[in-house]
Amino acid sequence: MEAPGFRFKDCHGAGMERMKLAFTKALAGALPGQEIVLERPRSGEMGDLAFPCFKAAKALGQNPAQLAKDLAAKLAVDGAEVVAAGPYLNLKLQPAVRARVLLEALLGDRPYGSAEPHGETVIVEYSSPNIAKLFTIGHLRSTMIGHAQAQVNKYLGCNVIRLNHLGDWGTQFGTLLAAYKHWAEAENPALEQDFPWAEEIPAKLRSPLYRLFQLYVRFHAAEEEDPALREEARDWFRRLEEGDPEARRLWSWFREISLQTFNRIYERLGVAFDHLEMGEAFYQDRLAPTLKRLEDAGILAEGQNGARIVDLEDVGIATPCLVQKGDGASIYATRDIAAALYRQEAFAFDRCIYVVGADQILHFQQIFAVMNKLDPWFAGRMIHTPFGMVNLPEGKMSTRKGNVIFLEDVLDEAVVRVTAIIDEKNPDLPGKARVAEMLGLGAVVFFNALNDRVKPITFTWDRVIALDGDTGPYVQYAHARILSVLRKAGGDWAERARPTAEPTPAAAVVPYGATLIPSDLAGLEDGPAQALLFELAGLPDALRTMARENMATALARQLLAVAKAFSGFYTNCPILWAENSDAVRDARLALCVATARALRQGLFLMGIQAPEEM
């Protein structure tokens, strides 16, 4: 089920691709007319590539196990063994060949598993916080899922455009204006930071943005008592949309206050956007033309109370898409439609990925249906990547009610916990604060990516900031251990595992220089080394799955598998004093370099940094 134009050629390392081709050719020769589909075996001990014989056996009227046996006797591939294992025919590279093929791919000129640019344009819309609200743990989901998707698509050769559909327009803005007029203007017109804060508000939260947030919460509480306030809010938004100078002035100011905080968080997370100005407000002067376009297409209809809608019953969606409110003001659907039209014109995208919560599935079904009615060009190009909400054990988080977990609190707590461990295990660590930051954020960000994004998460501190087991720090630990060995190896070994330049948020590639591969790889023929090579071989597939499924789960799990396999290698195969043999030592060090690079690159795609020491 790949989207149009979804083509990641040669995602494998070059050498492995060659072996795959040779195996496929041999099979095709022996089984004319049969489709040859290869799989990756469960474990490296079974082999590198597997051909399930079920289908071919059925077509030939044979027993699959017998067919596998017959084929094994008949086929030969250079550098590999063809073995039957029950109903499977496996290609098992000779250990030395396996090592060479993979090291060439891992240490070659092209980033491992990447693809050459191929001209496909992908828009990723993510993060998209609302003005005047604080970043909660929930915002981390859209932000980091989207960031990782942008990264992997870029790594796989797409032209990526990162958009932040800032929630800087809409009725909730009316509530903010109304609330400000009601209370703040008299009490604290400048939203000063030195406003007399309530005792229970922690000092670090005392900011102009937090004042806005308080106004928002206060308004919704007051609204319960006095429904007239709701009308007032709508009216303010209508005035804003009509260009009322006072409304515009406050809008601009509130937006600025919010962006200052948002940018601080993005910088901390290492996230960057190509267009931060293209929020909802950006499309305000395109709303009227958008409605006109809907009208010209003959799909605009009258709804209740003078509202205007697009009926979608003919495409199986019972709820019509509301595009203009009864009072004439716009609504978010209008702005999403206008945005899609604008993006078509400005970027001619092949795919537009919306990283937005699962509670908006219907909304995007509606938008996509409207776009398809407007122009069939949109069919298949619009992709909603929903993710499950973050809930508290006692129920849903609610910004309005004020029972939320703030993202910065989670990140800070993670760093505190990591710092405590460093103080215990490695108190003299240079750059302690910087490393703690990488590890703390690594734990939280990795956890966010580990599981199927569509499933809701019940927030508990211990789960979200777990530091043992299948976690970011586990992968980071493997990386740090490798660098430690490489430093001890002397020469330029450690240098080979260091990027030639600091990777930037907008670049998907961690730049590494080309490095020589030892001519003698006999030191990598042991089981644990081979097992590590097998897991490294799984990374290109994981990247491809990550791009296809729009989530980093596959990559996160493959990185864990690589880190775990490295532990096995490290425990069982001496590296620095390997059998008193320079050749064995060099081969194992080369594998260490390859592993460190792969881990660091993989983590970077997820938005996680890997320290040299921890």
Place this chain on the structure above:
RNA sequence: GCAGCCGUAGCUCAGUUGGAUAGAGUAUUGGCCUCCGAAGCCAAGGGUCGCGCGUUCGAGUCGCGCCGGCUGCACCA
């Protein structure tokens, strides 16, 4: 009520177009630091893959029906 998503080990979860003996982590129990980092490694126990029927050579995976949970169902986003 209608629609969508989710039910896999005590807990949290993976499971690659349907395919090899259903796997990790955590927790529990027991081992491993005179040697490259113990944030680690090894081992053990732990399963009716919610229930039933069907399709198939083959179902955790596909279809239908139940049961349970979550989400959504026009003037918030």
